[in-house]
Amino acid sequence: MPTTYGQFCPVAKAMELLDERWTLLVVRELVAGSRHFNALRRGVPRMSPALLSKRLSTLVRAGVVERRQAGNRITYALTPAGRELEPVIDALGRWGIRWVPELGDADLDPHLLMWDVHRNLAYEALPDTRTVLKFSFADVTDAPRDWWLVITTDGVDVCDHDPGFDVLVTVETKLRTLTQVWRGDLTWTAALRSRDLAVRGDPSARRALPRWLKLSPHASTPRPARR
Structure with missing residues (x-):
């Protein structure tokens, strides 16, 4: 009933x-x-x-x-x-x-994070050719730690196995760190400065990456002042 x-x-x-x-x-x-x-x-x-x-x-x-x-x-x-x-x-x-800003370890999921990231790309800022981005989560042990976004004019594929294409940029980070960046809890600059996130690859692409990856639609929500 x-x-x-x-x-x-x-x-x-x-x-x-x-x-x-x-x-x-x-x-x-x-x-x-x-x-x-x-x-x-x-x-x-x-x-x-x-x-x-x-x-x-x-x-x-x-x-x-x-x-x-x-x-x-x-x-x-x-x-x-x-x-x-x-x-x-x-x-x-x-x-x-x-x-409700707190994130427990059980709340972190690379499958969901990469799925969210793939559908919030700034296509107008991306190169016109096939672009492959790799994300490597050093702290993930119970799921694939390496993920690829293969971006073409036909759309985006999310892969948890190597698709075999040349990678333009690799993001090496912790799952929590990229999740916080995605949510707007942490800026790219702060994540890079803390060395919890590193970007490898073509220099111009490394600089452009934050413009290619949009954040969560709620990332810009003002946070209340906390003690």
Whole structure:
């Protein structure tokens, strides 16, 4: 039986749908542009495929998500009701950055970090030719420590194995450090100065890298003064 609060309050009615585990993160991925099941999975890498299917089915039945099929190709898209959740997702993200800044080791995930980084590139600033960026996380032991972004005019591939192309720039860092840079908790300059992050490769590309890699949409959120 679905969870109910037994209240007519519209907040309670909304949360009967949205507060199931992972549901809002699935909506977050759809807001971020994921349209296919495998892309959604990469945005929630610790969610089982079976549970993702279940949550998508629930959102489809609720009229928040539309499931479209063309031949064997299935896509998911937010309905008008789903799109109204976009400012809710954005507000939650900015609130989390401001008021829940602590990151435990269990919160760090190279799969999710590289997936987020790959979909926030400044394409207008990147070279017109194929560009390969390598990221090496020296402190990662329970997942691939080396990752590659292969950027072409057709899009971006995220690889956890060597794609075999020449690397233009290599970023050597700790997973926590790059996560903090991505979130806007730490600047590139501060990370380089602390030597927790190093950039190797073509000199002009090293200087341009911070312009190529956009930060989290919430990175610019002002933080409250802390004691």
